[in-house]
Amino acid sequence: MKVLVFGEVIDGEVQNITYELVACAKKLGEPVTLITSDADVSNIDGRVIKVNAGEISPWHYRIVEKVIEKEKPDVILFGNTSCGVDIASQLSANMPVATSAYEVESEDGSIKVKSLSYGGKVIVELKLETPAIVVLNSGSYDAEEGKGKASVEELEIEVEKDSEFIGYIKPAEEDVDISKAEIVVSVGRGIGDEANIEMAEELAELLGGVVAGSRPVIDQGWLPKTRQVGRSGKTVTGKLYLALGISGATEHVEGVKAKNVLAVNTDKTAPIFRISRYGVVADVNELLPVLIDKIKEIKEG
Ligand SMILES: Cc1cc2nc3c(=O)[nH]c(=O)nc-3n(C[C@H](O)[C@H](O)[C@H](O)COP(=O)(O)OP(=O)(O)OC[C@H]3O[C@@H](n4cnc5c(N)ncnc54)[C@H](O)[C@@H]3O)c2cc1C
Known part of the structure; x- marks a missing residue:
């Protein structure tokens, strides 16, 4: 064939x-x-x-x-x-x-x-x-x-010219391509407040990953559009996807093709757990500081 x-x-x-x-x-x-x-x-x-x-x-x-x-x-x-x-x-x-x-x-x-x-x-x-x-x-x-x-x-090849390539519109210089990242720390509406994204950024840095988000987080302007995961955003295909306070709507999970998904959600019936290898039923804002401290402790040996 x-x-x-x-x-x-x-x-x-x-x-x-x-x-x-x-x-x-x-x-x-x-x-x-x-x-x-x-x-x-x-x-x-x-x-x-x-x-x-x-x-x-x-x-x-x-x-x-x-x-x-x-x-x-x-x-x-x-x-x-x-x-x-x-x-x-x-x-x-x-x-x-x-x-x-x-x-x-x-x-x-x-x-x-x-x-x-x-x-x-x-x-x-x-x-x-x-x-x-x-x-x-x-x-x-x-x-x-x-x-x-x-x-x-x-x-x-000769093709009748009815359109012309003008150029690429690139994302902001300092931004990252989440579709190429191996580790993605992704925040959803459950993160509650823009200020809490700082914790996700700290965790991502410790893990050598990048921060992404679900659509409500992007729509509120807490993260740039280039960080959106899902149908109208990007598809992530890396090793680990941490879904923090994300419900797992189909439009979101369409963009989640990472090998391992780890979800944190207060609602044990949240659909995100269906595609997760590991699930934690917890308040993300309580869990994140503990997780960050633990990783720092391990790293410092
Ligand atoms: C045409 C179309 C395209 C779309 N494209 C996309 C897309 O590309 N990407 C995308 O993400 N969405 C997209 N959406 C929107 C999608 O349907 C959902 O509305 C969106 O994914 C929900 O985002 P969320 O999970 O962050 O929020 P919610 O659905 O509101 O979920 C928040 C979750 O956080 C949990 N939670 C609350 N508080 C806490 C806490 N303190 N700790 C832990 N967990 C907590 C809740 O239990 C809940 O499960 C699209 C919709 C349409 C119609």
Whole structure:
């Protein structure tokens, strides 16, 4: 099965989702990764097609359309990112598409996809005839498995210019990318007051992590928008996610793909405990100072 991966590059850097898509493609068959911006792609495993389409936006669906015509893949994989969803939807007029997928398998020439629906409340199993498009959630496959040695081909494509890439709008210089952090200390409405975020920041620093938050915390301006976890924020995929005073609404947990979730909540029935490896029923503002002191004590030996 030939699988075309739409590789994402931002500011010259191959994004983690690209390696995750390649890892998924390798399980289905032969991956071919399409790269539409300039970047060092040498560690993407397998065949890589580096396209030069002139001044047109690197995220133009017509670039992908032309490569599909040339390569005739059975499956086209996109990441569930704004750019991936954007292109996949434009191509879907001619092909079946599965969105919010987290597992893809081949079966007798077709593909079987497991997808999240209704904000993650329902799991849908779909069988698609090929060629088909799958939009994969980040955190579904191990990025490391998509890394290896690339065999790079250059391809010139002519696409009618109807849009132009102007530039990136970057987050504030001093801010961090929570989607790349291994340890995320995340605060929800249960933290009660902006002043209490200081404790979360101290804990994050001690653990070598970063602070993030649920939407109400961001909406109140207690943390910048770049720190929001969830459907309208970012997806975290690191080793540890500490959910402090977060209820676990589906729109929030959609963005929580960390390997281990540890939740602290006063309500033992809070939905966040359903996705947690460890749960503590406690007042976060009472627990945090104790936890901080304990970690300091251990660190000081
Ligand atoms: C289209 C759409 C997109 C959305 N996108 C996002 C998104 O990207 N990210 C996101 O987070 N939300 C998003 N939401 C909002 C989401 O539905 C929830 O409203 C939000 O996640 C709730 O945030 P919370 O858990 O911090 O607050 P709450 O739901 O109010 O939960 C607070 C929790 O804190 C606990 N608590 C209270 N006091 C304490 C204490 N002292 N110690 C410990 N625990 C305590 C409570 O028991 C409760 O469980 C979206 C909603 C919509 C409709």
